[in-house]
Amino acid sequence: MKAFLKEIKFDSTNHTYIKNITDVVNEAIKKAGVKDGLALINSKHTTMGILVNEIAEPHLLEDFLHHTLASVHEDKRSTRVNKDYKHPTKDYKHRCQDNPYCDEIDEDYNAAAHIRAILYSHPSVSLSIKGGKLELGKYQEVAIFEFDGRDGKGKNPIRKRTVQIWIYPFEEVVVL
Numbered sequence: 001m002k003a004f005l006k007e008i009k010f011d012s013t014n015h016t017y018i019k020n021i022t023d024v025v026n027e028a029i030k031k032a033g034v035k036d037g038l039a040l041i042n043s044k045h046t047t048m049g050i051l052v053n054e055i056a057e058p059h060l061l062e063d064f065l066h067h068t069l070a071s072v073h074e075d076k077r078s079t080r081v082n083k084d085y086k087h088p089t090k091d092y093k094h095r096c097q098d099n100p101y102c103d104e105i106d107e108d109y110n111a112a113a114h115i116r117a118i119l120y121s122h123p124s125v126s127l128s129i130k131g132g133k134l135e136l137g138k139y140q141e142v143a144i145f146e147f148d149g150r151d152g153k154g155k156n157p158i159r160k161r162t163v164q165i166w167i168y169p170f171e172e173v174v175v176l
Contacts, residue, residue, distance in 0.1 A: 049121020
């Protein structure tokens, strides 16, 4: 069985946001020529996940963002916290430099971004492909949910992000 892979690579310079990728996934399915199968959408990052929800409604997206920022307090040491920061803050222990695999100089403190990613998104989602496109509910769309974008100021590196779209075709679908 042949599988297909499309990678979306981009700089993520805004801190917390939701970006619809439904059309990108459907275009990859179309380019692969797959009529029926599975699509696996995978984030390669611990502070950015995937979600399936109602993405077209801007006020709902604002509610998602406000809720995640208000319910998981930002680290008091974070570069995002300033006198105008309107959400709660907290003391966390996490430092990026404590990870023995960390090979970048990073002066931000992002425990909250990791916690938000665990609570409010998924590292990957599997979705059915039917008739050459994602088989979604009436209001469902696929999006990335970024919790730790960086603008590159100071020693904090701009986040280079990768989302993978794996497409697995089925030779035959038997309806029971």
